[in-house]
Amino acid sequence: MNAGPDETLRWWVDCSDASGRDRQLTVLVLGDRVAVVTPPGETAVLGPADAVGLAQALERASDAQKVVAAEACQVLS
16 A cells, blocks of 8 residues: 555555556545545456555545544534
8 A cells, every 4th residue: 555645635555457457546535535446447356465455545544534524623613
């Protein structure tokens, strides 16, 4: 798993497509939601280590989303 320039909002997880070509999933925080972007029109195939990386990226994105939501509530208060 690799983190983006803003390490709290975007992560990349290595995977492969059904043909075995190297690809990446992107996990990102979009306001109060977490998105998983898959390779276009393909199936992402994860090995055990990459599945752990996806779980970690989703957990970190969920944590970051909670911070974003809390900050939004403070702004509205």
